[in-house]
Amino acid sequence: MTVKILSDSACDLPDEIIEELDIEILPIIVMKDDKEYLDKVTIEPKKMYDDMRKGVVYKTAQIPPKVFEEKFEEIAQKGESTIYVAFSSGLSGTYQTAVLVRDSLRDKYPDMDIDIVDSRSASVGFGLLVHKAGMMAKEGKSKEEILNMLDFYVKHIEHIFTVDNLEYLLRGGRISKAEAFVGGLLDIKPILDIPEDGTLRPIEKVRGRKKLLKRMIEIMEERGGHADLKNQIIGINHGDDLEGALRLKEMIEEKFGCKDFIINIIGCAIGAHSGPGTLSVFFLNEKYEE
The missing domain is CATH 3.30.1180.10 (Hypothetical Protein Tm841; Chain: A;domain 3)
Structure with missing residues (x-):
């Protein structure tokens, strides 16, 4: 069975790599004043940087539990073997939220096959983990092989x-x-x-x-x-x-x-x-x- 690789937008991988390796990305929330945007979905980095140079302040919020719940239920219903590689727990609560949501669904979906990895990294450092995982999944590597690789990358x-x-x-x-x-x-x-x-x-x-x-x-x-x-x-x-x-x-x-x-x-x-x-x-x- 092919392993599905899931991650979030803090990995900063180029779109062409995400598409080529069939990696699914959950967008982190970006806020300007009282308006919410989805990173790289409803707001692009260039727009944000132009605004920041003019003094506009942007803030961020982690992926809501409801988004994880909907995605994990979809994965469980499809019976997909999945690895979610998460933004560093030292910089965001995203990893902890994902774990809590997955564990809360265990009773409803006892056969759910989702491993959640704390990348302990950010941006393209995080992206290198996701990229390698996507490459190995495309090559047909087992979940155990991909998880072992991720453990090495996280440490090094x-x-x-x-x-x-x-x-x-x-x-x-x-x-x-x-x-x-x-x-x-x-x-x-x-x-x-x-x-x-x-x-x-x-x-x-x-x-x-x-x-x-x-x-x-x-x-x-x-x-x-x-x-x-x-x-x-x-x-x-x-x-x-x-x-x-x-x-x-x-x-x-x-x-x-x-x-x-x-x-x-x-x-x-x-x-x-x-x-x-x-x-x-x-x-x-x-x-x-x-």
């Missing part, structure tokens, strides 16, 4: 990213007002990652864009130098800064000889909190053995 996926405007991190409580003020004056940019607990962590501060990208590559080498980076699929995404993303890609190609990339704009679910100009790179810190 690296996120290295930066934001262009510290104001968005300030709103999210990630930095202090003093740090945001001084950073803005001195052109200081933070480098952040997502550790194994799936939360957000500032790790360094760098002054100036050129030094920033160079340091991101250095950290990539420090963390992935023994992971056969050349033969990995490297994830890169951006907050409406394709030029910066392509420059980062060129630097990675020059340094490591990488050939395969997934590059995409950051969707509204993540971009509402990171803002325009964000740049990220994602990779494994250990080689995955098929």
